[in-house]
Every structure is written in C-alpha cells, then in structure tokens.
Amino acid sequence: MVRKSGGTPRREASLSRERIVDASIKLLDASGEAGLTFRALSERLATGPGAIYWHVADKIDLMTAACDAIVERTMADIVPGTDPRGAIRAVALGIFDAMAAHPWIGSALTMAPGQLPAVRILERLGQSVVALGVPEERQWATVSALLSYILGVGGQNAANMQFARAKDIHRQAFLAEVAATWSALDADAFPFTRAIAERMSTHDDREDFLTGIDLILAGITSP
Amino acid sequence: MVRKSGGTPRREASLSRERIVDASIKLLDASGEAGLTFRALSERLATGPGAIYWHVADKIDLMTAACDAIVERTMADIVPGTDPRGAIRAVALGIFDAMAAHPWIGSALTMAPGQLPAVRILERLGQSVVALGVPEERQWATVSALLSYILGVGGQNAANMQFARAKDIHRQAFLAEVAATWSALDADAFPFTRAIAERMSTHDDREDFLTGIDLILAGITSP
DNA sequence: ACCTGAACACCGTTCAAGT
DNA sequence: ACCTGAACACCGTTCAAGT
Numbered sequence: 001m002v003r004k005s006g007g008t009p010r011r012e013a014s015l016s017r018e019r020i021v022d023a024s025i026k027l028l029d030a031s032g033e034a035g036l037t038f039r040a041l042s043e044r045l046a047t048g049p050g051a052i053y054w055h056v057a058d059k060i061d062l063m064t065a066a067c068d069a070i071v072e073r074t075m076a077d078i079v080p081g082t083d084p085r086g087a088i089r090a091v092a093l094g095i096f097d098a099m100a101a102h103p104w105i106g107s108a109l110t111m112a113p114g115q116l117p118a119v120r121i122l123e124r125l126g127q128s129v130v131a132l133g134v135p136e137e138r139q140w141a142t143v144s145a146l147l148s149y150i151l152g153v154g155g156q157n158a159a160n161m162q163f164a165r166a167k168d169i170h171r172q173a174f175l176a177e178v179a180a181t182w183s184a185l186d187a188d189a190f191p192f193t194r195a196i197a198e199r200m201s202t203h204d205d206r207e208d209f210l211t212g213i214d215l216i217l218a219g220i221t222s223p
Numbered sequence: 224m225v226r227k228s229g230g231t232p233r234r235e236a237s238l239s240r241e242r243i244v245d246a247s248i249k250l251l252d253a254s255g256e257a258g259l260t261f262r263a264l265s266e267r268l269a270t271g272p273g274a275i276y277w278h279v280a281d282k283i284d285l286m287t288a289a290c291d292a293i294v295e296r297t298m299a300d301i302v303p304g305t306d307p308r309g310a311i312r313a314v315a316l317g318i319f320d321a322m323a324a325h326p327w328i329g330s331a332l333t334m335a336p337g338q339l340p341a342v343r344i345l346e347r348l349g350q351s352v353v354a355l356g357v358p359e360e361r362q363w364a365t366v367s368a369l370l371s372y373i374l375g376v377g378g379q380n381a382a383n384m385q386f387a388r389a390k391d392i393h394r395q396a397f398l399a400e401v402a403a404t405w406s407a408l409d410a411d412a413f414p415f416t417r418a419i420a421e422r423m424s425t426h427d428d429r430e431d432f433l434t435g436i437d438l439i440l441a442g443i444t445s446p
Numbered sequence: 447a448c449c450t451g452a453a454c455a456c457c458g459t460t461c462a463a464g465t
Numbered sequence: 466a467c468c469t470g471a472a473c474a475c476c477g478t479t480c481a482a483g484t
Contacts, residue, residue, distance in 0.1 A: 015468080038458065048469045050460075055467095059458065110333075110378040113386065114401035119408070119416055126415030138434075140419055140426055145435030149368065152375020155333040163336065178337035185342070192349030193342055196363055203363055211361070212368030212439075219438035222445040238449080261477065271450045273479075278448095282477065450483070457476060464469070 015047060017055045017065070024066045028104045032165055033158075036063070036104075064115050067108035071117040074098040075124060084131035085217055091124045092150055092213045096206060099154045106158030109151055122147055134220060142220055149216060153209055175201065238270060240278045240288070247289045251327045255388055256381075259286070259327075287338050290331035294340040297321040298347060307354035308440055314347045315373055315436045319429060322377045329381030332374055345370055357443060365443055372439060376432055398424065 023044050027036045038049040038059070045052075056062045074094045081087055099106050109118055126143045134142050164174040182190070182197035246267050250259045261272040261282070268275075279285045297317045304310055322329050332341055349366045357365050387397040405413070405420035 037456090039456090048471095049458085050470065051468050053459070110382050113379055113382045114404065119405065119413065123413050123416045126419065130415060136422075140422060141431045141434040142438070143415075143419070144431055145372065145438050148375035148379060148435060149372045150375070151378060152371035152373070155374060155378045156336050156371060159333050159336045181337065182342065190342065190346050192353060192366075193346045196349065196366070199359075199363060208364045208367055211364040212371060215365070215368050215439050215442035216435075218442035218445045219440070222441045260475090262475090271452095272477085273451065274449050276478070448484085450481100452480095452482105454479075455477095458474095460473075461471095462469100463471105465467085 015045065015051055015055060020045065020052055020055055020062070021065045021069055024062055025069065025102070028063075028066060029102055032162060033063075033104045033107060034162075036066075060111060063104075063108045064112040064117060067105045067112070068115075068117040068120070070098055070102055070105050071095070071109075071120050075120050078124075084128040087128040087131075088125060088146065088217065089210065089213055091121065091128070092146070093206075093210065095121060095150055095154070096209050099157050100206075103158045103161035106151075106154035106156075110155050118147070118151070121150065129220070132220065146213070146216055149212055153212070157205075238268065238274055238278060243268065243275055243278055243285070244288045244292055247285055248292060248325070251286075251289060252325055255385060256286075256327045256330060257385075283334060286327075286331045287335040287340060290328045290335070291338075291340040291343070293321055293325050293328050294318075294332075294343050298343050301347075307351040310351040310354075311348060311369065311440065312433065312436055314344065314351070315369070316429075316433065318344060318373055318377070319432050322380050323429075326381045326384035329374075329377035329379075333378050341370065341374070344373065352443075355443065369436070369439055372435055376435070380428075 020041070023041055024036055027040060027044065036059075038052055042049045042052060052062075056065070074097075075091070078087075078090050078094050081090065105117075112118065122143060125146050126139065129139055129142050129146075160171065160174060164171055167174070169177075179197045179200050182193050182200075185194055187194060243264070246264055247259055250263060250267065259282075261275055265272045265275060275285075279288070297320075298314070301310075301313050301317050304313065328340075335341065345366060348369050349362065352362055352366050352369075383394065383397060387394055390397070392400075402420045402423050405416050405423075408417055410417060
C-alpha cells in the first residue's frame with residue numbers, strides 16, 4: 001500500500017477521519033444527538049478531545065460527515081430502476097427507512113443545508129425529475145419541493161424521537177400522549193385537531209409519508 | 224382588577240411569563256437561537272437566571288412559548304376567505320413570511336412536535352382540507368403532508384440563516400457560496416446539481432415555496 | 447408566592463507542549 | 466505530522482436562602 005505521505009504504514013489503532021466518523025455513528029445510534037460529545041468520543045477512541053480536531057473541523061463537520069456516510073450507503077443500496085416515478089419513491093423511502101434506523105440524520109440533514117448529504121438526495125431526485133419530463137424552468141421548484149418535504153418529515157421524526165428519549169418513553173407512548181393532549185383541546189377552536197386525534201393511532205407513518213410523495217408526484221404530472 | 228391570588232396589584236416591573244416571552248422574542252430576533260440564553264435573558268430582565276424558572280419549565284418550553292406567540296399573531300392576521308384553496312395558500316404564505324421575519328421559529332416548530340404552535344397551523348390547514356372535500360380516511364395524510372412540507376422549508380430556512388450568521392455573511396452571499404460549491408462537484412456524479420447551480424440565483428424562495436404548496440394542492444384534487 | 451445568585455455538571459473549542 | 470490534556474469561556478439547571 002503506497003501513501004504519498006510516506007512509507008510507514010499506519011498503526012491500526014491510529015486516528016483517522018474514518019475511524020472518528022464510525023465511532024460517532026455508533027455513539028449517535030446508541031444515545032442520540034446528545035450522546036455525541038467530544039469527550040465521549042475521545043474516550044471511546046482512547047485519545048484526548050484535542051486530537052479529534054486534527055481530523056475534523058468542528059461538531060457540525062463531524063455530524064455532517066456521519067450523516068453523509070449513512071446517506072451514501074442508502075443511495076448506493078437503491079437499484080436504479082427505469083421508471084422515474086418509481087425511482088423517486090425508492091429514494092424517498094430509502095431516506096425514510098434510514099431515518100427510522102438513525103433518527104439523528106434528520107437534524108443533521110437540516111443542520112447542513114447545501115452540504116454533501118442533502119446534495120446526494122437532491123441529485124437523485126433531480127435526475128428522476130428530468131427523466132419525468134418536467135420543463136427546465138420548473139425543475140428547481142419541483143426538486144426543491146420534494147426535498148423540503150422529505151427533510152420536513154425527517155426533522156419531525158428526529159424531534160419526536162428526541163422528545164420520547166428525553167422522557168424515556170417509546171415512540172408509541174409518545175404518540176398516545178400527543179393524541180391525549182389534542183383530545184383535550186378547546187372544542188370550538190380546534191375541531192379538526194380533536195377529530196383527527198382519535199384516528200391518529202390507526203395510521204402508519206411510512207404509508208403516510210409515501211402518500212405525501214405521491215401527492216407531490218401527482219401534482220407534478222397534473223395539468 | 225381582581226386576582227384570585229390576592230388583592231395586591233403587581234408592580235409593573237415584576238416578572239411574568241408574558242414579559243419573559245416578550246424579552247425572549249427580542250433576543251431571538253436580534254441574535255438568533257444562540258442569542259437566547261438564561262443569562263442574557265435574566266440580564267435583560269434585571270433578575271437572576273433562577274427567577275425565570277419560576278415562570279418557565281425549561282428552555283424548550285420558553286422557545287415553544289415564544290414561537291407560539293408569533294404563530295398565534297400570524298394566524299390571527301389571516302383573513303378567513305371562503306375558498307379553501309386560497310385559505311391553505313394564505314396560511315402557508317403567512318408562516319413563510321413569519322419565518323422570514325423570525326427565522327428561529329423554524330427550528331422551534333420542529334423542536335416541539337405536537338405542541339401548540341404546530342397545532343395552530345395543523346388546525347387551519349385541516350379545516351380547509353375538510354372544506355376541500357377530501358374524504359375522511361385521507362385527511363390526516365393530506366394535512367400531514369402540507370405541514371411537513373411547510374416545516375421542512377422552515378427548517379431549511381432557519382438552518383440557512385444560522386449558517387450565514389455564523390459566518391457573518393448575508394443570505395445572498397451564502398446562496399452564492401452554495402452555488403459555487405455545487406458547480407465544483409464531480410460532473411459525472413452530480414450532473415443535475417451542477418446544472419441547477421447556475422440557475423439557482425434567478426429564483427425567488429417565496430415563489431418556489433408557493434409552487435410546492437400548489438403541487439401538493441394539485442395532487443390533492445387530481446384523480 | 448416569588449426572587450436571588452452561587453454552585454453544579456456539563457458543553458465545544460483552543461493551545462502550549464510533547465513525540 | 467499528529468497527539469496530549471489542561472484550560473477557557475461558556476451553557477442549562479438546581480437549590481438553599483432570602484423577602
């Protein structure tokens with residue numbers, strides 16, 4: 001193995017951006033956004049907090065890199081079908097599932113606007129939108145709408161999980177709590193919210209998410 | 224004025240949840256999410272950090288209350304037209320404009336899922352969706368899609384502003400920077416992103432936002 | 447009932463000093 | 466070139482003590 005920096009091979013335990021990012025993902029998966037601290041990270045890597053700053057600019061850089069690793073894998077796993085509509089759905093669902101497995105990427109994606117992770121999604125959506133025949137002048141608004149929707153759902157998901165984790169309850173219990181709060185709202189001011197609260201538990205998040213994508217897709221191809 | 228807690232009228236300078244929320248909004252508007260600290264707040268209110276905790280549960284409670292004050296005003300300012308489609312657009316645009324004036328509500332809205340500020344928006348959208356004739360079993364998914372999209376745009380907006388503020392540049396300069404980064408991406412891997420980067424500066428955020436709303440609206444009413 | 451302000455238990459980040 | 470770890474400048478939150 002040839003390295004331009006010299007002939008000495010690295011010790012396996014030496015620090016590297018990749019090792020730091022891997023450890024960060026483990027920390028984030030295990031205990032959420034609050035679990036990633038430079039102290040916890042340096043302890044896990046048997047080093048000092050300062051050492052990490054040699055490989056990483058700051059915490060946002062670190063979270064963005066961790067998020068990008070997940071998004072890159074997710075995009076790679078999606079087989080590129082020929083149908084653009086199916087491709088858009090596949091990308092959206094891929095991100096949704098990745099966010100279910102790693103809720104913290106929801107906030108990481110919004111924290112780093114215009115950065116690589118979001119751009120990977122944008123690119124995939126964009127290629128499909130072009131293939132769908134959307135005229136050039138409407139392409140940006142269309143892709144941007146799809147991305148905003150996906151990131152919006154992701155942000156909500158991340159917030160829900162964080163809330164639930166903070167109160168040490170599960171997602172299901174959290175939703176039940178929200179439904180209870182909504183049912184107790186003023187009947188005159190919040191008739192819709194009260195009505196929907198009772199029906200909320202029946203719904204599947206993943207299905208609802210896809211319905212939203214289909215709504216936008218239908219809008220794209222409608223006159 | 225009769226108060227059930229007793230006959231002594233309050234000094235005008237005494238602390239109250241309302242005064243704390245007002246001061247928080249001023250702090251948030253002036254210096255963003257990072258500007259709201261219990262120390263800065265207590266200094267502005269000429270008191271100690273601990274005093275604030277008598278009126279407010281924690282920082283999330285405080286940000287939610289501040290956000291709710293803005294959302295409540297915004298909703299009150301929207302004249303309820305008879306056309307449900309127009310009402311949905313008006314609510315969406317109202318929130319968009321409020322987020323332009325107070326970028327921090329973007330993150331406040333996602334931070335407090337299921338809380339009052341988001342529910343106010345949900346309720347308004349919901350009533351219009353019902354008026355639009357969407358069948359009951361599709362109402363939740365429809366409203367949820369609209370809300371996710373709106374919150375998604377808001378989150379992006381908030382992040383953009385935060386990024387720009389941290390680098391001490393304006394929104395325009397930030398977007399130019401993003402465009403430059405995108406133009407420098409690999410041509411084989413990111414053809415769409417590169418192409419769109421050149422056209423991005425021409426677009427108006429507010430118009431793009433409304434296009435997204437119209438896309439979803441078109442999807443709702445399409446077969 | 448409401449306020450004070452010191453103290454606690456953390457953060458991210460920096461930087462002289464080492465190898 | 467890369468790592469160490471103490472130190473800096475903050476945070477949100479708590480709580481005994483006051484009025």
